[in-house]
Amino acid sequence: MPSEAARAPAIPVGRQGMSRxxxxxxxxxxxxxxxxxxxxxxxxxxxxxxxxxVRNYKLAPDFTFANWQKVLSTGYFWDIYLRTLLYALLxxxxxxLVSFPxxxxxxxxxxAGLRRSFLFLLITPYFTSYLVRxxxxxxxxxxxxxxxxxxxxxxxxxxRMYSNLFGTTVGYVTLCFPLVxxxxxxxxxxxxxxxxxxxxxxxxxxxxxxxxxxxPSAKVGLVLAATFAFILSFGDFVSPTLLGxxxxxxxxxxxxxxxxxxxxWPRASxxxxxxxxxxxACGLGALRLAYGGxxxxx
Amino acid sequence: xANRLIGWALLGYLALILVFILAPIxxxxxxxxxxxxFPSLPWAGFSTQWYAAVLSDSAIRSGLINSLIVAACTSVxxxxxxxxxxxxxxxxxxxxxxxxxxxxxxxxxxxxxxxGLAMLVYQSELSLSGALYSVIIAHVVYCAPFAMALIRLxxxxxxxxxxxxxxxLGASQGQAxxxxxxxxxxxxxxxxxxxxxxxxxxxxxxxxxxxxFQETLPVRILVLLQREVSPxxxxxxxxxxxxxxxxxxxxxxxxxGRRRDEAAPVPASSQRDAL
Numbered sequence: 001m002p003s004e005a006a007r008a009p010a011i012p013v014g015r016q017g018m019s020r021x022x023x024x025x026x027x028x029x030x031x032x033x034x035x036x037x038x039x040x041x042x043x044x045x046x047x048x049x050x051x052x053x054v055r056n057y058k059l060a061p062d063f064t065f066a067n068w069q070k071v072l073s074t075g076y077f078w079d080i081y082l083r084t085l086l087y088a089l090l091x092x093x094x095x096x097l098v099s100f101p102x103x104x105x106x107x108x109x110x111x112a113g114l115r116r117s118f119l120f121l122l123i124t125p126y127f128t129s130y131l132v133r134x135x136x137x138x139x140x141x142x143x144x145x146x147x148x149x150x151x152x153x154x155x156x157x158x159x160r161m162y163s164n165l166f167g168t169t170v171g172y173v174t175l176c177f178p179l180v181x182x183x184x185x186x187x188x189x190x191x192x193x194x195x196x197x198x199x200x201x202x203x204x205x206x207x208x209x210x211x212x213x214x215x216p217s218a219k220v221g222l223v224l225a226a227t228f229a230f231i232l233s234f235g236d237f238v239s240p241t242l243l244g245x246x247x248x249x250x251x252x253x254x255x256x257x258x259x260x261x262x263x264x265w266p267r268a269s270x271x272x273x274x275x276x277x278x279x280x281a282c283g284l285g286a287l288r289l290a291y292g293g294x295x296x297x298x
Numbered sequence: 299x300a301n302r303l304i305g306w307a308l309l310g311y312l313a314l315i316l317v318f319i320l321a322p323i324x325x326x327x328x329x330x331x332x333x334x335x336f337p338s339l340p341w342a343g344f345s346t347q348w349y350a351a352v353l354s355d356s357a358i359r360s361g362l363i364n365s366l367i368v369a370a371c372t373s374v375x376x377x378x379x380x381x382x383x384x385x386x387x388x389x390x391x392x393x394x395x396x397x398x399x400x401x402x403x404x405x406x407x408x409x410x411x412x413x414g415l416a417m418l419v420y421q422s423e424l425s426l427s428g429a430l431y432s433v434i435i436a437h438v439v440y441c442a443p444f445a446m447a448l449i450r451l452x453x454x455x456x457x458x459x460x461x462x463x464x465x466x467l468g469a470s471q472g473q474a475x476x477x478x479x480x481x482x483x484x485x486x487x488x489x490x491x492x493x494x495x496x497x498x499x500x501x502x503x504x505x506x507x508x509x510x511f512q513e514t515l516p517v518r519i520l521v522l523l524q525r526e527v528s529p530x531x532x533x534x535x536x537x538x539x540x541x542x543x544x545x546x547x548x549x550x551x552x553x554x555g556r557r558r559d560e561a562a563p564v565p566a567s568s569q570r571d572a573l
Contacts, residue, residue, distance in 0.1 A: 028386040121320070
């Protein structure tokens, strides 16, 4: 495209229009202002809200630890907390395991054109209604669902795959899978091929190469992928509600119930804060796990 | 031989993965045309009654319209913010830049339920909640980082000297952006528009918290799902699938189709002419 700029008289940078610095500030500012006012501030306000009190169903600014005390001192809160943690860990583990062979195949053993088509098929559903995808699993997983019908024809089942942990986990995997696969694939593709060649030349078997060369080299990405799966499952509301039957509840279900029963937003905020703190701790732990330990040369 | 066997096994595995991902979508689509009330076999015959029921339902129609308005506004604002932030990252170094980038990138890493609650308490304190713009505000917060990431990726492939050359030829910074940066990043800008539209069109958690009576379509679906099991959901779902798949596919095509061209070692200058 022939630009008009090329025809303009040559003026040293900075003489024309405003200064470089001011121009930069004007470009940097919109995102910063938006995210500080409408992302950071709401989160800070949520922290503040945990110290407010509710009187006659009305929120009142206050500075009390009563909400924290109420939430943290109940036994069932910790039951739910522990369960949510375990569910999310399970989901992260299963998704990582299920996804790894696929990521491996996509990064090492497939021509680029075919890889693009596969990726397209794997990733587009990620942007389509998660709600409806989860709902659709019902068609397959219920006692009269398609899978049990098929198994019944073979004289098996029916297996209970719905309204329990199995159903919830299917939902979590549906949620996390594309992201995990993508991150795993990228990190596997970045493993130095020479290392793999070298391992082969030194007589290292296939499986051993995978476990002793490829996985350690791709560790950062693999841990990162599992962490994202953990974060997504930990905060998910839909799978445990629609596929798990919301009993027993998870933290997000408890939080939503607390919001809706009366207007006990301060207590819901405490739950949210506990979740944020947990995710931060797990995120930092994952970073240490990924980058710390033995420094693997790369 | 063993190698080929492993190859076939892995290919089969990938096929299983695809089945896992596509099965719910396909079954929902198939049963949206089922005449019976229950999504089970035997198939009760072909019917478009659920689509008719969905399209004549005024709550669903207004939800769809709300969703479209929110998605359109969100995508434009989020992409504009994403562009400025991506360009800031590409062009400038300044103290506190890592904090700037962290703030810009963080929102999608916070669970949407928590973002939703935070939005609700904050917006209602400021009397901002319960309207369509409340949803747009929340969605822009969530979507802008996606737009930024896409545009940043594209900018990182750009020859940094191109813009400087434009300056030396007398272009102001604004002109350089308009005539050099924007043409180069145009595919990713368009991709960001479509992708953020798809994300917003599908987001229900934050919208659920802040929308009040201005329900968007996913919120309507959620309410429907919590109340009853209706084959209408399959019909809405199929419509939603179609809309979001088209949006996301366009975004993917735009953002990946370009990169292929660059795989060939083409001089930067002729690359720009090709645009």
